[in-house]
Amino acid sequence: MGASPAEVDRQGSSTRSAGVWDWLRLAVAGLTVAAVAATVAEVAGRSRINPFNIFGYFTIQSNLLLAALYILLGVLALTGRVRPTWAEPARAACVTYIVLVGIVYAVLLAPLGAEGGVPVEWANTVLHVVTPIYAVVDWVLAPGRRRLPDRLVGAILIYPIVWLVVVLIRGATDGWVPYPFLDPEQGYGRIAVTVLVISLGVAAFGWLVVRSTRFLPGKEPGFVAP
Template structure:
């Protein structure tokens, strides 16, 4: 299904600017939250940046911030997002939704141990960005329908992340999450790797399905 282009009027142009500003605000929020998290850790101990930035939550939020900044600039220039940028947005939306779901169901019940030590940064990275990303994808019309035969693209980043984690776990022993540690046995590790793939495909399918639906708010 293809929708007709929205005529550019002062009202729709205003909507484009507002949405761009909201996305830039999320970019600023993520940047501040990551900096605050790094600063807090550095105040307690010497930090290894490969460990600090090895968490899926941190990486996904940084990717989200970058994608939103690019999309906002493109929109403010009066241009449409390219197909590649549209798929990148869909992919990072998938990742950040999973971050929110995993936090809400598995990590939040653990209290401080399940999140970022800086309370407001934890809220920003685990709650605000997932909710905003899902709402952004549902509400705003500056997205294009994505064919399901491109769903494999969503797996590229998570697979690279998992491979790096497994290599590090087998060499220097560091993993961001205990269930991926080789000491638990590779049968268990690969079970969770398979589960990650299934979850990514499930949420990616949801995001791709939404891309074909009529948005709530029409902007160019």
């Protein structure tokens, strides 16, 4: 179901009044795109690029999804247009994914040193530290939030699960894996435990993000996303 006229009016008003956050989102999106471009350029400078590999990383995909959403929200707001009703569910999903990126990096990849991140140091910091931190700050403090239904958690899980399935299939067939903790050489029993832990982490944080819309300040009361 779509939003009622009253909801649209509230949404449009909230969008137009959030100029500072819209500029911040556009700035973070620009920094993110620059970090991804720098990473791709560095790889292209020393080897032939396989787009299915370099864009197969959850880090790259999640950062680009977040950047695309921030660009959309920023442009809509700065041009005085109304946000679509799916914008907040999408933002909840992107926040969940990018925080997962930050946590997995801090716990599993950062201890590996240079091998655990992207090859350009500043870009590595942007993609693994800056965007997760900003996404949480934006989610907690930016105005215009809506109350989201608990069933959204199931939808949030779809993308990470599909990504994991594709990676496991590729690891078993062409041998490419984006992260060492998903390498088939570790044994599928250990990988299964890792996948289960990651999936539970996504579900838990996704639930926390969704439930937070009931008590965080700045929400628009009385609206539940379809």
